[in-house]
Amino acid sequence: MRQYSIGHFIVDFYCPKYKLAIELDGAGHFNSEQAQYDIQRTECLNSLGVTVVRFENYEVFDYPQGVLDEIAKYLK
Numbered sequence: 001m002r003q004y005s006i007g008h009f010i011v012d013f014y015c016p017k018y019k020l021a022i023e024l025d026g027a028g029h030f031n032s033e034q035a036q037y038d039i040q041r042t043e044c045l046n047s048l049g050v051t052v053v054r055f056e057n058y059e060v061f062d063y064p065q066g067v068l069d070e071i072a073k074y075l076k
Contacts (some may be wrong), residue, residue: 006050009041014050020074021045023054 004014006021013022025038042052051074060067 006045007048009045011045011050011052015075018075019050020071021050021052022071023052024057024060025054026057 002013004011004016004021006014011021012024014020015022023038038054042054045052053071053074055067055070
């Protein structure tokens with residue numbers, strides 16, 4: 001499912017069955033302020049029982065099979 005609301009956060013993709021959130025990080029995530037926010041956000045989501053897996057955008061486009069293989073590890 002794309003863009004799913006969990007608490008006051010919206011994650012890029014979410015699978016409720018596995019409580020797995022997939023986040024795609026573009027250029028806006030690579031500064032210290034955003035990185036700190038992402039850490040806090042992930043900790044909050046983890047406290048709700050949600051596992052967060054992050055990928056950089058280029059990984060999805062350049063290495064799609066690797067991304068799928070990594071996601072599959074969480075679906076068991």
